[in-house]
Amino acid sequence: MVRSRHPFIINECVRGTGGACGAQYLDEAFEQLIRRKLGAKAKDILTPRSLSEAMRSFETTIKSQFNPLSTDCEDEFEIPIPGAPELPDIGLSYGYLKLSKYVGINMAFNGIRNEINSVFTPVFAKIVTLVQGQIRDVAKIYSNGIKVHIP
Numbered sequence: 001m002v003r004s005r006h007p008f009i010i011n012e013c014v015r016g017t018g019g020a021c022g023a024q025y026l027d028e029a030f031e032q033l034i035r036r037k038l039g040a041k042a043k044d045i046l047t048p049r050s051l052s053e054a055m056r057s058f059e060t061t062i063k064s065q066f067n068p069l070s071t072d073c074e075d076e077f078e079i080p081i082p083g084a085p086e087l088p089d090i091g092l093s094y095g096y097l098k099l100s101k102y103v104g105i106n107m108a109f110n111g112i113r114n115e116i117n118s119v120f121t122p123v124f125a126k127i128v129t130l131v132q133g134q135i136r137d138v139a140k141i142y143s144n145g146i147k148v149h150i151p
Helices: 023-045 049-063 116-141
Strands: 002-005 008-010 078-082 096-100
Touching: 023 049, 023 116, 049 078, 078 116
Parallel strands: none
Antiparallel strands: 002 008, 078 096
16 A cells, blocks of 8 residues: 655555565576586586676676566676686686577577576566465455556
């Protein structure tokens, strides 16, 4: 319920579900993506320092800027993996692991998502599910209807 528009203040209408989602899940999914991409060599390549550097890169660039629907969003990202060997067959060269936004160049064909997008999609889906549940709960309380604006 909106208490004030200037400054914007709202009251909680329904109790949260306690469902977890968000930044921590993005971090975990990104680390798993790197480990999958490196395969059996991950345990040797990902030292605490190199993993920390990769995660810092994700945190400061991709995580805050990734938008799969924007044409301005990069199609490829290079993640620093200090001290890593050259493995060009998986996109690891000169200490950087190349990750793509999508598989394939022609997204109009079928929109196959991969790599970076695979980190975000499951987390976004959880968030949408939680918000939809809260909207349903509010609608039950306020039978005269609710207005929801999601930009």
